[in-house]
Amino acid sequence: MPRPEELSSQRVEGRRCVWCGYGKPVVNLGRRVNVVDAALYVWNPQACLECVREQAAKTYGAHTATCAYCEPTLHCVEARALHALGHPTPAARVDASRGWRDDGRISLGGEERPSR
Numbered sequence: 601m602p603r604p605e606e607l608s609s610q611r612v613e614g615r616r617c618v619w620c621g622y623g624k625p626v627v628n629l630g631r632r633v634n635v636v637d638a639a640l641y642v643w644n645p646q647a648c649l650e651c652v653r654e655q656a657a658k659t660y661g662a663h664t665a666t667c668a669y670c671e672p673t674l675h676c677v678e679a680r681a682l683h684a685l686g687h688p689t690p691a692a693r694v695d696a697s698r699g700w701r702d703d704g705r706i707s708l709g710g711e712e713r714p715s716r
């Protein structure tokens with residue numbers, strides 16, 4: 601995730617994709633809190649689908665290496681959603697939709713682990 605003080609206001613305010621700066625923002629990445637110049641900075645980045653896929657593909661590799669729930673032959677729900685997003689195929693798109701949460705956000709990087 602880029603730091604807000606390095607971004608244009610359009611990207612900070614979620615009017616453009618936070619990663620590429622030109623994509624149509626379709627995924628709400630959730631409220632973030634950063635410390636900028638010793639002050640708390642609350643912002644709400646959004647991302648385009650292409651960047652979400654790219655980030656998901658990167659996160660997937662790191663996730664499966666560290667996740668306590670993932671096994672070599674059986675990946676947890678989060679890993680499957682990341683994989684489906686990062687490697688879109690007609691079949692995987694169905695899986696990807698299951699990774700989307702009811703509030704329209706998607707969990708990236710395991711910050712919010714699903715409870716079991």
Ligand SMILES: [Zn+2]
Pocket residue numbers: 617618619620621622623624647648649650651652
């Ligand atoms: Zn983008």
Ligand SMILES: [Zn+2]
Pocket residue numbers: 663664667668669670675676677678679
């Ligand atoms: Zn996992």
